Structure formats: C-alpha cells, structure tokens
Amino acid sequence: MKKLWATLRRPSVKYSLLSLLLVGFVSGIVFWGGFNTALEQTNKLEFCIGCHEMRDNVYVEYQETIHFKNRTGVRAICSDCHVPKDWTHKMMRKISASREVYEKIIGWVDTPEKFEAHRMEMATSEWKRMKASGSRECRNCHNFDAMEAKKQKPKAQKMHAQAKVEGKTCIDCHKGIAHLLPKEYIDPDE
Amino acid sequence: MKCQMQASKLFNVLAVSIGLTFVYSTSAFAVDADAALSLARQNGCLKCHAVDKHKDGPAYRDIAAKYKDKDHAETVKKLINHITSGEKAKFPDGHEEEHKIIKVKDVAQQTNLIEWVLSLPGGKWPETD
Incomplete structure (x- = not known):
C-alpha cells in the first residue's frame, strides 16, 4: 500500500506534462460524458417502468391522465415531475433514490397490496419534497406569470388567483393528478 | 340439433338479461x-x-x-x-x-x-x- 502511494506521488520521468494533461483532459471528458449519459438513462420512462412495481401500478394510472395524453401532444414523463433538472438538486435526488434500490431488492412494494399499503407514505414523502421546493418541477413547465387566465375554466381562474395571493404553489392543490390519490388521503375541504 | 343448441343459447342470454334487469330494478346491488x-x-x-x-x-x-x-x-x-x-x-x-x-x-x-x-x-x- 505504501509502495503504491509512493509511486502515485512520484513525478513522472517518462511522460511530458503536456502528455499527462492531454490524457487527463480526454479521460475527464470520457468519464464525465459516460457518467452523465448513464445518469440520463435513469431519467427515461423505459427505465422507470423497467420494474413491475412502477409498470403495474402508477404507470397504469398515469396513462389515464392529461400528463400522458393531451390535445397538444406534450408529455411529462416520470423524471419531469420527480427528478430536478438542475445538476445539484438532481444529484441530491439521485443519491436519495439509492434507498429505492434497496427497497426494490427487499421487495418493499413488490405486490399491488404492498404498494397500496405504502402508497400514502410514498405520496406524502413526494408531496413534502415538492412543497419544500415550491413545486419546482411543476414550474419547469407551468408558471403563474405565463398563464392566460381568460383561457382557463372559471373555477381554475378563481383558484389560481386565490393561490397567487395566498402564496401557494402547484402541489398545494394539485395532488394526485398523475396518479390515484391514496385511499387514506383526506382532502382538507372534505 | 343445431336449432336446439341455438334455442338453448337464446334462452341463456334471455335468462341473464332478465336476471340483470331484476337486480338493477330492485336496487339489490350489494x-x-x-x-x-x-x-x-x-x-x-x-x-x-x-x-x-x-x-x-x-x-x-x-x-x-x-x-x-x-x-x-x-x-x-x-x-x-x-x-x-x-x-x-x-x-x-x-x-x-x-x-x-x-x-x-x-x-x-x-x-x-x-x-x-x-x-x-x-x-x-x-x-x-
């Protein structure tokens, strides 16, 4: 171990500084490109529904919603709502998602019954994350300032105006729009 | 023989239809x-x-x-x-x-x-x- 460390620390006598810099630069690009490509693969819809836990539960429900199919043909996939776009938050989300790999291994929600039993817990955790970021992922596409109120339905106009005044963000009202709400969820107005 | 089978099928369909109508019309839904x-x-x-x-x-x-x-x-x-x-x-x-x-x-x-x-x-x- 000591010998390896000494070798690593010893200045090169064989290669020029330029060669070392070039090799380092190219290796950096290859490594970084590869890392980011792999990371982006985990953001694809196909990756998310690669596991039956997602494919057989939330994916089925999502296909019935406006985020899957709509008049304009704009689709929001899983990562659009559940993974931040900017690098720092994305990395933090990916690191926290490593827990989900462990849960996959132990079969935490590997049957529809288990999924239902944990739906409230999973939804609450995601709503909390969205609330903490001010619905950042929703706002990647939706923005109060870009909304043409006149083109909205009267109820939506009223609710959005009220939400703006009260400083609310999307997730405060729009829960369960791409999935079913948990059976245990009770609407504040209920 | 064929005629008998068709009559039997028709009877079954009618029986199911009448049954469903009865269930709905009497609100016997559980x-x-x-x-x-x-x-x-x-x-x-x-x-x-x-x-x-x-x-x-x-x-x-x-x-x-x-x-x-x-x-x-x-x-x-x-x-x-x-x-x-x-x-x-x-x-x-x-x-x-x-x-x-x-x-x-x-x-x-x-x-x-x-x-x-x-x-x-x-x-x-x-x-x-």
Missing part, C-alpha cells in the same frame, strides 16, 4: 361503502363533492334524493356516463364546465361508487343550502 368512499377519495371526487354538504357539486345525499323516484337502472347508466364522459356540469354560479373524468376505468368499481351515492339516505332535492 354496495361496498368503504370501497366506494376510497374510490371517491382516490379520484379526487371529494374536492368538489361531499357526502353531506354542497360544495361546487351537490352533496352525495342530495344526489340520491334527486334520483330517488327515477328508474334505477337508467339512473346508474346516466351517472356512470356523467363521471366517464366529461359532459357539462353546472356550478353554483351558473357557469358550466366539463365534469372531471374518473381515472379508474373498471366498470364494477364505477358502478359500486354510483350505487353507494344513490343508497345514501336523508338528502333533499332541490338542495336547501
């Missing part, structure tokens, strides 16, 4: 109230409706009162269409919007929800509040 309430919660129905109070939509008890004396099978069909087709619904201020379409497509679950709503007693129609 309502699972917990499942119906869960379905309503899961689909966000309770954002606009409540069991007892008028919100943007009428109280479920009042809906039951409205259809109390109507043909039951027709009412179930009509209300399933109401929650699955996006037809217009009237709001308290008079404007109309498409009714939200239920996400769950299982007809048995939809029917259970409607039957539960229609089974609720004590409502008033026209609504009082």
Whole structure:
C-alpha cells in the first residue's frame, strides 16, 4: 500500500506534462460524458417502468391522465415531475433514490397490496419534497406569470388567483393528478 | 340439433338479461361503502363533492334524493356516463364546465361508487343550502 502511494506521488520521468494533461483532459471528458449519459438513462420512462412495481401500478394510472395524453401532444414523463433538472438538486435526488434500490431488492412494494399499503407514505414523502421546493418541477413547465387566465375554466381562474395571493404553489392543490390519490388521503375541504 | 343448441343459447342470454334487469330494478346491488368512499377519495371526487354538504357539486345525499323516484337502472347508466364522459356540469354560479373524468376505468368499481351515492339516505332535492 505504501509502495503504491509512493509511486502515485512520484513525478513522472517518462511522460511530458503536456502528455499527462492531454490524457487527463480526454479521460475527464470520457468519464464525465459516460457518467452523465448513464445518469440520463435513469431519467427515461423505459427505465422507470423497467420494474413491475412502477409498470403495474402508477404507470397504469398515469396513462389515464392529461400528463400522458393531451390535445397538444406534450408529455411529462416520470423524471419531469420527480427528478430536478438542475445538476445539484438532481444529484441530491439521485443519491436519495439509492434507498429505492434497496427497497426494490427487499421487495418493499413488490405486490399491488404492498404498494397500496405504502402508497400514502410514498405520496406524502413526494408531496413534502415538492412543497419544500415550491413545486419546482411543476414550474419547469407551468408558471403563474405565463398563464392566460381568460383561457382557463372559471373555477381554475378563481383558484389560481386565490393561490397567487395566498402564496401557494402547484402541489398545494394539485395532488394526485398523475396518479390515484391514496385511499387514506383526506382532502382538507372534505 | 343445431336449432336446439341455438334455442338453448337464446334462452341463456334471455335468462341473464332478465336476471340483470331484476337486480338493477330492485336496487339489490350489494354496495361496498368503504370501497366506494376510497374510490371517491382516490379520484379526487371529494374536492368538489361531499357526502353531506354542497360544495361546487351537490352533496352525495342530495344526489340520491334527486334520483330517488327515477328508474334505477337508467339512473346508474346516466351517472356512470356523467363521471366517464366529461359532459357539462353546472356550478353554483351558473357557469358550466366539463365534469372531471374518473381515472379508474373498471366498470364494477364505477358502478359500486354510483350505487353507494344513490343508497345514501336523508338528502333533499332541490338542495336547501
């Protein structure tokens, strides 16, 4: 171990500084490109529904919603709502998602019954994350300032105006729009 | 022989149809109230409706009162269409919007929800509040 460390620390006598810099630069690009490509693969819809836990539960429900199919043909996939776009938050989300790999291994929600039993817990955790970021992922596409109120339905106009005044963000009202709400969820107005 | 088989098939179809009509017309549907309430919660129905109070939509008890004396099978069909087709619904201020379409497509679950709503007693129609 000591010998390896000494070798690593010893200045090169064989290669020029330029060669070392070039090799380092190219290796950096290859490594970084590869890392980011792999990371982006985990953001694809196909990756998310690669596991039956997602494919057989939330994916089925999502296909019935406006985020899957709509008049304009704009689709929001899983990562659009559940993974931040900017690098720092994305990395933090990916690191926290490593827990989900462990849960996959132990079969935490590997049957529809288990999924239902944990739906409230999973939804609450995601709503909390969205609330903490001010619905950042929703706002990647939706923005109060870009909304043409006149083109909205009267109820939506009223609710959005009220939400703006009260400083609310999307997730405060729009829960369960791409999935079913948990059976245990009770609407504040209920 | 072939004629006999066809007659037998026809008899079976008629028997099932008569049976279903009898079940619907006598409201003998075994309502699972917990499942119906869960379905309503899961689909966000309770954002606009409540069991007892008028919100943007009428109280479920009042809906039951409205259809109390109507043909039951027709009412179930009509209300399933109401929650699955996006037809217009009237709001308290008079404007109309498409009714939200239920996400769950299982007809048995939809029917259970409607039957539960229609089974609720004590409502008033026209609504009082």
